[in-house]
Amino acid sequence: MKIKTAIIPTKQSFAKVDAPHELHLEAICVFAAIGFFLDQDTYYKDEVVLAPSTKYELNEKGFVVNSEPWFHWHYTPRDITFNQALKEFSSLFETIMQEQTQGKKVILPLSGGLDSRSQAVALKQINADVFSYSYQYKNGFDETSIAKKIAEASHFDFKRFKISNAYLWGVIDDLLQLNKGYSDFTAPRQMAIFEEYAKMGDVFSLGHWGDVLFDSMNVSQLSKEEEVRVLQKKLCKRGGVDFANTLWNAWGLPGDFNTYFASRIEGLLGTIEIKDTNAKLRAFKSKYWAPRWTSINLAVFEKAKPITLPYYDERMCEFICTIPEEYLKNRQLQIAYIQSKAPELARIQWQDQRPFHLNNFRYNKIPYNLPYRIANKVKREIKAVSGKPYIQRNWELQFLGDANKQKLKEVLLDSDLKKWIPKSILANYYNSFFNTDHLQNAHAINILLVLAKFNQKYNG
Structure with missing residues (x-):
């Protein structure tokens, strides 16, 4: 059987390797630290997840016979102006959105950020039929009010929801069936309104990973050792390292978790032949973080309706590799796209910069805020x-x-x-x-x- 995995896969594909069928305790400790499994790791030593952007040949028993990467993340910035980059992004983004949604009623989850707002602009440009929705936590920030303004300005149907207390216990077994235990259960809050999706439309347009592709890591040029330390800090959850060390010691694993984890990060970074630190860290996240964390709970949406992800598109990944880093910093391309195509949406509050919007968010500092x-x-x-x-x-x-x-x-x-x-x-x-x-x-x-x-x- 031949399998070609995507640059950013939307789901995990499993294969067998020649190893004992026993729990991969080291991999589980990494899961305990960062909330997802690294690289090709699974719960068991004799099972792996197929790597992104790779051509595989599996035998009849599901073992890998041969593999060959077909895409490598790179940083090859072209000598183009910002306006040229903006024009190319606008055309590519709207082409992808058109291809993914043509002739279908689109379900658009809206937030107060930029990824779904950019999608709203594109969908309006291509005259799509859109049903939009948003949710917020009970007694939390009213992010649905921002989403509603975006929907109204775009002339989309819109519905707001509140994530209620204790819904998890009624759906936890269904959620386990969907994500197979490769993510925590409270991150995919979309599970709280799963029954509503059947009424909304034909296909989801999901904005996952736009915030990573269209921004910089905002760090200076670092040494390899510094890059490892930065990634460890970004990857680990609050209390995660202590928790991983606790499990490591309880299970009597050799060495120590910190050394093991650092060596894993260093090894995976070594697979990315990019000198620019910001582009390299973006590539790391796209290669090892997106498929094993962001993609896991796409299964919830896909269980209800087909899914599309414009930022996952392979043309978008290749486009990002050729854009000068200075044009990606601080979400410049997305902001300029919204400002140029839908200025009324640019004037709506940006949740991450509240109470400011896309035209004045640079005032989000003392004393203005x-x-x-x-x-x-x-x-x-x-x-x-x-x-x-x-x-x-x-x-x-x-x-x-x-x-x-x-x-x-x-x-x-x-x-x-x-x-x-x-x-x-x-x-x-x-x-x-x-x-x-x-x-x-x-x-x-x-x-x-x-x-x-x-x-x-x-x-x-």
């Missing part, structure tokens, strides 16, 4: 005093509170996970999360929940 920051802080403190704390993360709705606490106890402490991970570790993280520090321990709880459900479903 001080009145907003003070008012926002006061508003959040009043909510907290009234018993409605400000919600910024999905796990706050799914894990906190007595009912959620009991559900977590049943899955983590009263399950067979203790046969795999010492109960003392489970109890320590559970108690620390509820009694000491939510933020520091939330990631560990997220991953332990995944491991518990994976153990229940696939490792029995």
Whole structure:
């Protein structure tokens, strides 16, 4: 069987390798630190995920017989002006959107950012039939108000949703079936409104990865050692390294996690032959982060309707490799595209730069943003005093509170996970999360929940 993987695959393809069928504990420790599996790692030593942009030949038993990369991320900037780059991006982006959505009613998830706003502009340019929607957390920032303004300015149908408390426990087994335990369960909040998708349209247009391709990492030129350290910092979740070290030591693995993790990052960076640090880090994220993290929960959308991803398109990846880094910094191309094609959308608040918009976000600094920051802080403190704390993360709705606490106890402490991970570790993280520090321990709880459900479903 021959398989050609995409530059950024939308789903994982698995193959067999000659190794013992046992848990890949080192890989699971990396998962514990960063929230996804690196490179081709899976839960088991004798199973791998096929690498991106590679041609494979598999035998009848699913073993890899031959493989050959067909694309390499590169940085080959052309001698073009910013306006030339903008013109090329506009044409390419609208061509891709046209090809992906022609003759179909498009489902567009809208946020307060730039990726979906750029899609809204393109869809308007090609006269697409669009149903848009947005969601926000209960007692969280009202991001749907920004999305609604974008939809109204674009003349799209629009519906807003609120992510409710404790929905996770009713869908967690379905979500496990979709992502196979390769992501935490609170990141894909789209699962909260899964039943709504059937009514919306024919095909999703999803804005994943635009924020990585069309921005710079904003670092100076670094040595190889410095690049490894920067990536380690960007990859690791809060409390993730301590959690990984705890599992590493509990399982008696040789050496130490930090050394192992650094060597893995160094080895993977070595596969990218790019000198410019910012372009190299973007390529690393696109090669190893997007397929194993961003793509995992696309399965939720795809279960409901076909999906399209304009920023994943291979022509877009190749285009990015040829654009001078200075044109990508600070989202310049996307901003200029929106300003030139839909100035009314440029004047709508940019969520990451609130209360400013695309034309004045450079004033998002003291003293210009001080009145907003003070008012926002006061508003959040009043909510907290009234018993409605400000919600910024999905796990706050799914894990906190007595009912959620009991559900977590049943899955983590009263399950067979203790046969795999010492109960003392489970109890320590559970108690620390509820009694000491939510933020520091939330990631560990997220991953332990995944491991518990994976153990229940696939490792029995």
